[in-house]
Amino acid sequence: MAASVTPPRGMRDFLPAEKARREHALGVIRRVYASHGFDEIETPVMEDASRLHAGLGGDNEKLAFAVMKRGLTGDDLAAAAASGDALSLADLGLRYDLTVPLARFYATHQAELPPVFRAIQIAPVWRAERPQKGRYRQFVQCDIDIIGEAGPLAELELLTATVAALDELGLTGCTIRLNDRRILAGVLASWGVADDLRERALITIDKLDKIGPEGVARELRELGIVGGSADVAAELVALANADWHLHDGVVPPPSWLDLDAYRDLLALRTALPGAAIEFDPTLVRGMGYYTGTIFEIAHPDFGYSLGGGGRYDGMIGRFLGREVPACGFSIGFERIVDLIGASAADRPRAVVLVYDADVPQGALLALKAELVASGARVRLERRVKNFRALLDRVTADGFDAFAPVTADATDASSLAFRELGA
Template sequence: MAQKPSIPKGTRDFNPEEVAKRNYIFSVIKASFQSFGFQPIETPSFENSDTLMGKYGDEGDRLIFKILNSGDYLSKADHAAYDNKDSNKLTSSISEKALRYDLTVPFARYVVQHQNEIEFPFKRYQIQPVWRADRPQKGRFREFYQCDADVVGSASLWQEVEFIQLYDAVFSTLKLEGVTIKINNRKILSGIAEVIGASDKLIDFTVALDKLDKIGEAKVKEEMLSKGISQSGIDKLQPLFTLSGSFESQIDSLKSILNISKDGLKGIEELQFIDAAVKELGLQTASLQLDVTLARGLNYYTGAIFEVSAPETVPMGSIGGGGRYDDLTGVFGMKDMSGVGISFGLDRIYIVLEALGLFPKTVTKTVDVLFINFGDKEALFCLKAIKQLRAQGVHAELYPDSAKMKKQMNHANRRKIPYVVLVGEEELFSNTYSLKEMLTGDQFKVNFETLVKHIKKVS
């Protein structure tokens, strides 16, 4: 007996209904990207390994899927590394390419490679899948789509303000209320590290701090100690673990904590500018919240850091995030190219909309009318009508086989098709159509013009 086929853990098949709902989210995000002036690009699914490695920190590098070289890859392997079981050296000798981990680093590579063709500031959006060798769990997959928007070539903080508005616009269109846009600034984190005497351990400090909501205060402190951050320095962090209140009150507390850090005070100044502008412009459904423990573990953020949380009624991690990266293209030889970008987590947004029943009922409707097949002569007559209906934007199809009437009607019911058209000898002779409304069971004869009007009521 043949083994039942399966798919890798962390990946999924999508049925027609799921694809329709995903496309709905895609269309809302894409329309918002375009209305804010972003242009689409696409990059390859895999990149050269040296493009990706070293850009996400040690934790990120471990989650990158490596692709084995073609052919007899072992013949060119580092045999000393193989014998010594040195996986890092061995991997570099048998794998030169990797699946992309996100869309931001490939975008930076794109900017450098095509810099002479780009008009700066350059606003791009990109909607493509990415891959991470992470442990699969609810809302976290090994293959998933990212929906990114970035601006490069401008250091203006008005870009951060616009990205907050962009988040708000998308979630307002999706009718998703109670979304929180959390914001922090990498300069503030650098300032805190400076104050506690851990500037040389900034990445270790931020990676640990970023886990506060996942593992709790005690475990975070334990991890910081294990990374060589002193107990006295950790004690100075205590006010951060309990910092709460309004945006303004948290800023006031930060000013007293960071009063000796030039970098930290600069971060506070940037946050105040963004907050004041957003308050003046207003948000429709989302809210902006300062979170000084927000320290996304990626190495390249230098200014504002964003993370978007779903409504509290749905237990879910972040559904979006991003930030400012002032010199990401520098790793590819193009210095002083400031950038800022955000990403929408499609799969998690899907789960939240599904949990809250926010998908419009019309999203999954694929066909407006099914024509019953009574034979070749009737089928040809129906296809002529179907051709005209499609030209007028109606989704119509003919059942392919002249099967029993009950089978064809059951097919329409299972697919939730609202109308069925029956054409027999009498309809052929009179050039009419018997139109049946599946919901009510009503059936009546109509000419083609009336047929179109009835069907377009629901199309």
């Protein structure tokens, strides 16, 4: 029986046309982010296991791929199995996001970086997910972060750059959903949730779009997080329907509303009048490291977010021993790349030279060099009997036109190009 030749579950190969579309999108994102003053960095694909499991990544820490220590013996494996501590076998792990590595990067290089550092990170990450549509074990994240800016200017720059990137990609109809962890804390306090149960409560509330208000309320009660007196389901429905008029100066605000946080969100919305921004007090964001403003990209055609981020002022202090303000936004690249197409205006003209067997190779290469020098992408293809199949193949590969090349061709101007896919 032949061995399987498919990629590992949750990981993918990309054929040339798909790879070209992905690189086009990545190029657009890089260009827009750079134009907004961000600088690209790179970090290793692995970090110390202790760093990846330091309580910074929420539930994603459970999905981290561990790298076993070198030189382990059977006794080591048996001892770990007996204790149930599999992590004792690992000293490294594959990164599950780009934020934890960025915090370590900043702590390492802070003396070489400006007081306010604007970073781009575009790279693959790995999570031991259960593979399904739109969810993979290896995927690309496109992050921008601002470190060192405590004020709302960081959020404004991140939102502006992200909206500009989405616009440049041609992804219309998106909305930015805003909330603040301080508002969520007020909601939990109004339900009487103990401080040590709040993170677990937020994990459950984050399932609202999957299991609904009744499901969230039931799980909160089953976990002993809220008592039977609070009508959590009804309050979740009210929260989901909340808008920007929770406090207009006349009607008293609800008891759970942190007014300072709410005013900060109002200020962000006012400062970005051209962006579609909604207030959503049920928005959680799953990562445990968020401390203030949080945001997500929503689209009416999809039941999942297309990206998100927020403020995580406490993370870098874990490495430096002092607080450093930080805020970031990540585009969900794998989810948006299938929604967009590579515009022909944004890539060079791609042509195929279909040559006869008697064309001298020197002349053929000279024609190719002339076209490449003019800015075209050029492929050489020998004429075959099944000419239609050849044209179908190069069309699928993203080529725009072809030209027959005979032995008497002297320069590119003598070629008769015919459009493909017309």
